[in-house]
Amino acid sequence: MLRKLIISVLLLAGIASAAPVAIIVSPDVPVDNLTLPELRKLFLGERQYWNPKLRVVLLVRAPVSAERDVVLRTIYQMSEAEFRQYWISKVFRADVSEGPKIVYSTEMADQLVTAVPGAVAFVEASRIPKGLKVLKIDGKLPSDSGYPLK
């Protein structure tokens, strides 16, 4: 009980101190706004298509990055180990045909989102590449107050 309390305090402290994370997608993605639950379904692999012809390609930042931490905390609500276990299980249960792809930098994310149709990635809000679409979460951009991915 005490350990949970300490972890909750630390998480709240982290959130309070983290920079917002922007969700970027390739320009051909026919979506502009998502609710946080929709975004969570998207990143959990429960929604695999933007539309019947466009598949969702998840790009996840490699470990040890602030954006990954924010996403794990706000969207997945999982630890690093839980995240890995989640996707390995999902792949081996064949719930999904492929898991999220790892990117190692914002530039790499920028390149892949630009190159891969239906790709979605998250980057630090202050380093959003030009020419990419940033999805609103719950109708809010990263610069708006109350943006949930911080």
Place this chain on the structure above:
Amino acid sequence: MTIRRRFTISFTGIMAMFALNAGVYVWSNQRRANAMEELSRAVSRQVLLSSVQLTINDAQKQISVMSQLGTESGVNSGLPASDKKQFYSKLDSAAQNIDAFRKLQKDTPIVSDFQQSFHELAASWRVFIDNFGVNQTTAIAELAVRGDPLSRHVIQELLPKVQTEENQEAAAASSNFREASRISDEITFSIFIVSTIAALIAAWLIARDIARGLRALKAGAAALGQGNLSYRINLQQEDELGDLASAFDQMSSHLNSAQQALTAAHAQEKQKSEDLAQALEELRQTQDRLVVQQKLASLGTLTAGIAHEIKNPLNFVTNFAAILRSLIEDLRASIDSQKAKIDPSELSFIEETLGDMDTNAARIREHGKRADDIVKGMLMHSRGQGGDLEATNINSLIAEYVKLAYHGLRATDMNFNVTIEENYDPAVGELKVWPHDLSRVILNIANNGAFSADQKAKRLAGTKTDFKPTLRLTTRKLAKEVEIRIYDNGDGIPEAIRQKVFEPFFTTKPAGSGTGLGLSMSHEIIVQQHGGQLRVESKPGEYAEFIITLPLSAGAAKGSAALSARTNG
């Protein structure tokens, strides 16, 4: 058709059935082997496909995990060469299995597309592996842009289709195997049934014909064994039994012909023997007749001589007896005129003596007359008779003289009573005969018959026997002669004297009742004079029947010749 041919055809048919069955067995075995091979290939393909599926799934998961886990160090830390080699080896193995699978499978578009897509997927995965940890962006981009869509296409679309197609192929192979087994079993069973039925029918037909033929031959042999040589089998079969039956019939025919020839020869020999016997009998009868005739002729000659010598003295006897009676009458008349002059006692003696003398003279004349009649008969017998050959109605002549005989007997004996039965054949008509002589014959024989029947009736009178004395006369016209039968139911003629009745002076009548010349004279008239025959049939105590046959024409001529010869002699 011959039995040999039937057996040959039946055997050939059965062998053909066997051959067909063997062919079906080979065919079905081949088809089963093909189906089994096809099934085996299907199993092999399924094994290969399962292996490929496992390999692809493993590789895909491996790639997926790698893509989402990445490397610990980020960039410039690619996979170890051994891991790459192992992964590539896995892909190569899957490619080889797909290639092997494709060789075992018909080259369908889906399989071709599957192989092509797998090659592209393997190439994409190679790019991913080569760039993984080295150029992660390229690796992820390759995977996201080509690898993942290809893997989804291969795993989620093509592989199920290939599996479905393969399952269908396996099911078809299995069905084909079962169908081949079923068809071969049905054909084999059908051929067995048809062979059995055909063999049974053939056996029945052959056995029936053979049995029928053997039965017919057996019946023929039995009939032949019982001596029925006219029996014919007539077996209408065109086979060995038919030939045998035909040969049997020919043998029977030959035996029959031989038997008939033998019978004919036997009959001919028998006829010859009978002819010889008859000729011998005729010869013997002729001999007897000649002896009798010779004897009769001798007797006739002797009788004629004696009669001639006796007749003159006999004439003196009878004539002088008549003269004596005349003289006695004259003497009696003289005495009557001188009666007064004679002593009554002397007169009585004289008249009594004259009466005795007249009586004796009358007896002398009477017996002399009778002796003269005998001598006349003897002379007539020895000389034959007179009269001319005339066409005479035989029936009328017989009827007339039978009545004369009846009334003659009736005149001498008032108790005489015989029933006359007459049965004359109108066809007899007239015949050239010596009617006077023939009438004497009829009169003699009818007289004898009526006398015999009457004597028998008188002897049986008083007894309870219902005897009716009968004299029956019958005429009948035969082919070359006329037959006259004179029957009486008197005492008949004993066998011992039957041959003597035609001899002169033979008689069974009481002394003084017959001369014994009647039948002898009748025989002379019929045989010698008319060229006919006279014979007698009799059963002693029951009947006697005299049978006269007169030739229609030749007999008369013969008779004329005989008479002429005798007259000349």
